[in-house]
Amino acid sequence: MPVLPANLARRMATRNRDYYETLGVARNASEAEIKKAFRARARELHPDVNPDAEAEARFKEVAEAYEVLSNPETRQAYDRYGHEGLRGRPGPDFGDFGSFQDLFDAFFGGDVFGRRGPRRAPGDDILVAVEVSFVESALGAGREVRLEVVDACEVCAGSGATPGGRVERCVQCGGQGQVRTVSRGPFGQFLRTEVCPSCGGEGQIVIDRCEACGGRGRRVEGKAHEVRIPAGIAHGQRIRLTGRGHAGDRGAPPGDLYVEVRVAPDARFERDGLDVVSRLPITVTDAMLGTEVTVPTVEEEQRIEVRPGTQSGEQIVLRGKGFPVLHGRGRGDQRVIVDVRIPRVTSEEGRAAVTDLAERHLDEKSYREDEGFFDRLRHAFR
Numbered sequence: 001m002p003v004l005p006a007n008l009a010r011r012m013a014t015r016n017r018d019y020y021e022t023l024g025v026a027r028n029a030s031e032a033e034i035k036k037a038f039r040a041r042a043r044e045l046h047p048d049v050n051p052d053a054e055a056e057a058r059f060k061e062v063a064e065a066y067e068v069l070s071n072p073e074t075r076q077a078y079d080r081y082g083h084e085g086l087r088g089r090p091g092p093d094f095g096d097f098g099s100f101q102d103l104f105d106a107f108f109g110g111d112v113f114g115r116r117g118p119r120r121a122p123g124d125d126i127l128v129a130v131e132v133s134f135v136e137s138a139l140g141a142g143r144e145v146r147l148e149v150v151d152a153c154e155v156c157a158g159s160g161a162t163p164g165g166r167v168e169r170c171v172q173c174g175g176q177g178q179v180r181t182v183s184r185g186p187f188g189q190f191l192r193t194e195v196c197p198s199c200g201g202e203g204q205i206v207i208d209r210c211e212a213c214g215g216r217g218r219r220v221e222g223k224a225h226e227v228r229i230p231a232g233i234a235h236g237q238r239i240r241l242t243g244r245g246h247a248g249d250r251g252a253p254p255g256d257l258y259v260e261v262r263v264a265p266d267a268r269f270e271r272d273g274l275d276v277v278s279r280l281p282i283t284v285t286d287a288m289l290g291t292e293v294t295v296p297t298v299e300e301e302q303r304i305e306v307r308p309g310t311q312s313g314e315q316i317v318l319r320g321k322g323f324p325v326l327h328g329r330g331r332g333d334q335r336v337i338v339d340v341r342i343p344r345v346t347s348e349e350g351r352a353a354v355t356d357l358a359e360r361h362l363d364e365k366s367y368r369e370d371e372g373f374f375d376r377l378r379h380a381f382r
């Protein structure tokens with residue numbers, strides 16, 4: 001089977017459809033009616049409003065029908081001989097257009113929905129990172145964030161002209177910011193609307209340029225922002241400062257500033273959800289006899305009691321000493337996990353003493369069986 005060039009295959013696929021039917025107009029429709037019908041059909045098929053995958057193919061059919069019927073010469077040939085009458089003429093080649101949007105722009109100059117004037121781009125977002133300590137992530141902190149930001153020039157208030165300086169209407173586009181170019185193709189005229197090359201779409205040309213920004217109306221400035229890091233924030237979370245990003249084109253909104261929080265590790269603590277987890281190493285004798293110790297919390301140090309007979313892996317819970325709920329109520333706990341250190345006994349006398357303890361003072365009742373090792377471990381890492 002011979003392989004057709006893509007363009008030809010596409011034309012053949014649409015060749016059998018009646019152009020008047022495709023546009024939905026009568027055979028005696030006026031030029032204005034044809035144009036109106038085309039715009040209406042094209043709007044329905046625009047990707048902004050029509051997510052249908054077929055929309056692009058249908059738009060090309062509609063565009064082809066319009067190309068033929070909008071040109072009196074090709075329309076006449078079509079009326080007389082149908083598709084046969086157009087044989088030998090090159091079909092409209094949509095292959096030059098990068099995207100569906102480009103194709104639309106070629107027909108409507110980007111104003112298919114009545115948009116006019118240059119499209120002003122909003123400013124870009126900025127992402128900066130700040131590092132806080134573990135304790136600061138639990139209690140909150142303030143940080144000064146310094147960044148280079150594109151901002152409206154303060155000297156000219158973004159106009160690009162010196163105060164009171166001359167600004168003239170662009171001659172090439174007459175202040176519209178757009179120029180239309182008409183090119184005649186085999187299927188009628190192509191109307192393109194483009195951003196005016198003289199004024200870059202501004203519609204005006206600054207004669208007395210602001211010296212501070214060189215007439216661009218924007219310049220890069222070093223800025224500092226005070227950022228409140230809320231209590232309870234976790235590593236990797238971002239704080240958004242609306243409108244603190246780069247300035248947009250004149251009249252367009254600025255971007256946002258995102259501050260990504262990195263929490264530095266702390267040898268004393270780990271985070272587990274809203275809880276702070278810490279480890280408490282104690283001697284085997286302290287575990288046997290009980291003791292009082294001081295443990296660090298994210299606030300101040302706290303005295304806690306270690307009961308006699310405390311097992312390794314047991315948890316001592318300090319209520320409300322964990323992380324606060326971010327932008328909410330309530331607080332997690334601190335879980336202190338006991339780690340009983342078993343000593344090595346090296347001297348003969350020491351060995352004799354421990355043996356004496358084991359044989360004369362400890363029996364089965366000395367050991368609790370209330371909770372096994374694995375149960376405790378499960379509680380430690382929930």
Ligand SMILES: [Zn+2]
Pocket residue numbers: 153154155156157158159160161210211212213214215216217218
């Ligand atoms: Zn300026």
Ligand SMILES: [Zn+2]
Pocket residue numbers: 170171172173174175176177178196197198199200201202203204
């Ligand atoms: Zn212009």
